[in-house]
Amino acid sequence: MTAVDTVVPRRRNRDARAAWLLSLPTLVILLALLGYPLYRMILLSFQNMRLRELITDLAPPWAGVDQYVKALTDGVFWGVVGRTAAFTVVSVTVSVLLGLGVALLMRRVTRGVRLFMMIAMMFVWALPQLVAAQAFRWLTDSDFGVLNYLIDKIPGVDFANHSWFVNPWEGWAVITTLVVWAGIPFLAISLSAGLTQVPKELIEAATVDGANAWQVLRGITLPILKPLLTIVTTLSVIWNFGLFTQNWALRDSHPEPVYQTLATYSYTQAFGQSRYSYGSAISVITVLLMLGVMVFYIRQMFKIGEVD
């Protein structure tokens, strides 16, 4: 024991060097392919890079804060921000509530049914996002889609040729359904794992004392589940705020203005309209908008001890 003690200070030193050496490749790669692009993105957002600068080798002219002024004074841009935020709030609320509901339901059903629910969710979860989106595009097709066919069967309802994307509310309902449908497995399965942490003695005692199901949920289950719930909600916010695949694929790679989110808007501005600088400015604003949520997430990770 004493021998080890005297070795410690020198080993600390050596350890630090070894640790930095081991981390070096990772740090270099992150710096070169993430840090530098991040810097370039910010730089680009203060320039005016268009197609001419891209295909000839001209340096893009300096534009100061023009791109930001352009974005922040543009009603269309604010529309996109509002839409993205509203979608995030609605889709996250719905998916977390449904996920929690399903997790609770899974505790209540018999084993066979639970297995069936798990298998169904596993398949949905495993399905690549784009495949899922293409599947929904096909289900809701106005001419050949099975959804219209089924709804049309309801007596007195004429849904033949109904187009789901004429009315933005309906279109967004389809997109939200897709996102929620694809998100439920992750939420339900991880929350259901969290539910096993709730001591059954506690619930039984409360039930015996006459607490109803709602009281048990509010008084016992939710407080214990809270850290996990916070993490999965934060993650859902981060993912859904960056919505791209679903609205992109459902609108056949050219979403109309009412179906643009920050991610697709920045992408179409940059790669569709060759406004690389304007697209970058929008990306910078997006990252800034997300920063609060991200900081919150990382602090949570540290707090619940995931980190050490």
Added chain:
Amino acid sequence: MARHDEDVVTVGRSRAGTVTANTTGILFGLIMIFPVYWVLNTAFKPDSEVRSFTPTFFPASPTLDNFRSALGEELFLPSMLNGLLITAMAVAAALVVGFLAALAIARFQFYGRRAIILVVLGVQLVPFLALLIPLFLMLQKANLTNSLIGVSLTYLVLLLPYTVWTLRGFISGIPRELDEAAMIDGCSRPQVFWKIILPLTGPGLVATSVYGFIQAWNEFIIINTLNSPQKQNLMAWLLYNQTERGTAWGPLMAGAIITSIPVVVFFLLIQRNIATGLTAGAVKG
């Protein structure tokens, strides 16, 4: 799959309640699975049944034509090969590089450790699409657009933080006493890593690489922006496969199934480890 029948609370539960719950559960499962079923159903129908105003709920004359058509499409197999190559390169590089960093974070207490953790956790949250514009310009300057290497590099960055983070978890799970014992037996630090920790992290490496595979395999926006159709992966193929008669839904759905098979198989194989990876932040189905 979790088996916690024993600790399910049974006090105060009625039979009627269980029946209602079971019915709801089955209904939920059916609704969830329906879109997946519809993809399968479509893939096995001939075109005349697919593009019909009256959809059939089972293929009336099941056929493999759609699969043949997708596989025979001139870019399908090259796309598959490209996807495999890119994914393999990115995953392998991420594993090697990430394992080293994970060792550092999991096994050493050193100045700057928290900072590294912060970086690794933080960069996972940066919306990667936001970086697509500068990455595109950088790779183009390096003549790496329209190349498999360029895409692999971007995927490597996409996978690396997550890989470090999950491997760290697996390494932390190995008791330190094992290291100490080996060192008392005369092993050097590198020998401990090589002979003790690496073999014991085996399952973790498999799980992490499978996640990496899924992430890279499912990506289509970056590759579609950087590369021409000849250097796409299967996801990009799925997005843009159009014929002169519009979308050929049958072959498209067949292609979607072929594309999904490796993902689904891998996913089901490692679903036990999912819980570990979930809250680490990078996994999304």
Added chain:
Amino acid sequence: MKRKIAVAAALAATLFGAAACGGTAEDEGATSATGTVDGKGKTIKVWLMVDAETAWKDVVDDATKRFTEATGAAVTVEYQQWANHLTKLDATLAGSDVPDVVELGNTEFSKYVFNGGFAELNKGDFENSDTWLSGLSGACELEGKTYCVPYYAGARVLIYRTDLFEKAGVTAAPATYTDFLAAADKVQAQNAADGKFNTVYMPGQYWYAAMSWVKSTGGDIAAKEGDKWVGKLSTPQSQEGLQRWVDLVKKYSKADVTKNENEQGAIVAQGSSAMFYGNAWEQGAAEETRKDPNDPNSALLPTKVKGKLAAAPMPEVPSFLGGSNLGVTQKSANKELAAQWVKYFTDAKSMEGLIKASALPNSTALLDKAATDNPAIAPSALSAKASWFPPNAEKWADVEKASVLQTMLTDILTGKKTVADGTKWADEQIAATLNEV
């Protein structure tokens, strides 16, 4: 003495072409397509759109063969998809390993010509260049210079069900717009029982069609006044035409107002549509489908409407002239070879092949020949004579990319905006985009 040097330099430039001058000079003059070039051991890369592969691969092969015999250079052709080829092109042009020849849609060319993506060519080197269809060549010209070569065109026609027309007592293809509406009324009355029936299948984001109706009453999309572009959709003439189209869609079409025309062949093939507006080849696409949709060589299977379709020019509605041009990229290392390949691929022999494959040739002089050689494209060749094309503005492609017209049409058809409001909004968007610096 000085003059002599200048003449010698000019001679040298014509003899050895631009390749000798290196790639970075500001104005290196036009690339010649007529000199003799030794291309042995060299390979040029050609990007064509997928249509060439599915419909006239033999023409590509033949032109390549003649080119290789003459120059000794090899050719690799890569076929691109329409859906995302511009993003792809940007990514490639930005690098240094670029294709030597690129095909783009006629409405897409201006943007690249204006931004220095394509090399100047010698107009006179190409066959029929004095009778090029102006709808195609317009995009190639900038400040009196030529940067691309028209390749092929397509004009839209009325395609209708002969059996349904007969049943409704309509004996001939409509000769006037009034005839057309009368025929539509009769067919509509006859088929009122079918809930999915489209008298005229007209998807709501089919802007080529809508703008053709705008043109039919003397309207226009945009025009340059001085050095500024001005949106013209809200002028009374334009609104009148658009209103006619909107009335048509509302009365006779049940098509999805958020879809474009990509699937119209497949939908008409279901048998519940009497008329649609499309390219000549779409008649075939509706009558027959490929057994394997991904294999252009697989067997053709008849659909429900096989043998029941006919085509005629849409009366009193000038057609949008669609089509493609070919350009030699500014960054190409083999400009002269590339220009020579373009020459072979657009000469009279290649055009004959295109006509056989039901595409329209690139020259007005060949349109009549096309009509007699291939009766299937006669109506469309006729349509091409009275045709229009979008504003030849540098940023027109951005207007298309931003779906301005499609959004306007959907908004008007769903009643969200009136024709007056919708066109006013679109004019603002178009002017803002086209005038942006």
